[in-house]
Amino acid sequence: MQLTILGCHSATPRISAHQTSQVLEIKNNVFLIDCGEGTQVQLRKYKVKFNRIKHIFISHLHGDHYFGLVGLVSTFRLLTRETDLHIYGPKGLEEVITLQMKLGGSWTNFNLIFHELSSKESELIYEDDAVEVHTIPLIHRVYTNGFLFKEKEGERKLDMNAILNDNIDVAYYRKLKQGADVINEDGELIKNETVTNAPNKPKSYAFCSDTVYTESIVPIIKDVDLLYHESTFLEKHEHNAFPTKHCTAKQAASIAKLANAKQLVLGHFSTRYDDLNEFITEAQEVYEPVDIAAAGKVFTV
């Protein structure tokens, strides 16, 4: 599982401060999460293949999280894309995008499928053989969701030495991977756990931006491997955090600690800060390990 940060600054884009957008590669899926203005150029910069993106998740309808979406959809069209594109985001997103496509006389050759969200409870919004995506209801100035990406439990791993020793026919390998006991060539019952090993532990990633400090998300993201949590401010500006429904680095670290996250990545920095290392220092007082997001940075789990 690999997360690439395309942008992680809040509010207004600047020459070297790109707005929220990330690419998550997980079990052959390439998910785009949020899409601030200029995201398509960042995708090119970091060499993400456009046609591998089939699902886009939008947290909320503040511009710094989705004003780049309509341009990306238009570019997909100009690149003569034919693959379906699924977009998950708050109610209203379909109207915004289709209105602009209509006014430009720009209908797509591919299916543009909107999955509009309005529930205040966590819900399963995407599932395939290997991955699930759940919403994480956040508390912000407008309706907002984070997203929890979870690998499913994989198949058991064959212990080839034990299998050959036990004289098991190749026809049973699939059953073994699925956890079943089998009969070997000599008619003996072979217990599954004696010839297979447990699958790799499924990985998970939680994206939580934007939100005020809320412990309501802790049960949803419990034991997550990688947690991206917004920290727009440092504690010295905590008086700005609550009114604007944002968090400080310390608050983000508190959530990571409560949720027993394996790793915390901070992001959504206000452009007022020049030295982002202060975010690490502040968070580390509560929780380790912690890192800060930066455009182009890759986190591998």
Place this chain on the structure above:
Amino acid sequence: MQLTILGCHSATPRISAHQTSQVLEIKNNVFLIDCGEGTQVQLRKYKVKFNRIKHIFISHLHGDHYFGLVGLVSTFRLLTRETDLHIYGPKGLEEVITLQMKLGGSWTNFNLIFHELSSKESELIYEDDAVEVHTIPLIHRVYTNGFLFKEKEGERKLDMNAILNDNIDVAYYRKLKQGADVINEDGELIKNETVTNAPNKPKSYAFCSDTVYTESIVPIIKDVDLLYHESTFLEKHEHNAFPTKHCTAKQAASIAKLANAKQLVLGHFSTRYDDLNEFITEAQEVYEPVDIAAAGKVFTV
């Protein structure tokens, strides 16, 4: 009069191919013309003061000409702008922008005043003491206007040697600037043209993008000082120009020649071309002087 190119490529934005946007400084006005995705970052890069922009002109509702507008308006809001902002563009633009502001719960503290255009005839859309702006109806796949920016005739210039010689009281200087004859201290009638000189010739700039080749614009832009005309293609791809309602460099040069433009700037290049100097070579076979647009390039008249 000074024109700064922020971007001049068509279709999809790339790391070093910015979409259409320009800033025209004319008689204390700073006009923004078109606003492709990423324009606000280009404005910062070329140090255009955001609060000097009071009028934005949008040619048409294809994304490469206006997808950066909503982000710019949002940024004006975050910068706590209070000055009125006037936006001129095709019908539908107000709905697009206000829908996005509404969904983001992001109302502006400044007046956002839309002037929606739908006429197929050239019309005067802006006027102050020193400048007029007229539409230039273009022919494209959707409703499109170019814009003609014209300085008004200025006041006559005082010939101070002649004035002092003729013993004219300072109280009459204003009348002289306005072209009137006056009576001097000795009671003699002084003819205006003997003590003043003609004002500077008013300058004009015509922005023509996007359009198919059409001579219908020639009477509107006749004798213009600076003409920006789209040339998406070279002649070798002329077969692509007409179906997509675009021009070649040669066609742009033909318009410049017919209109007796003093200078031609080519732009709106397809990203398929690596060597843009070919556009100059091709255009020069028909018309000189010609130059090509580039992000950051400044043209002064």
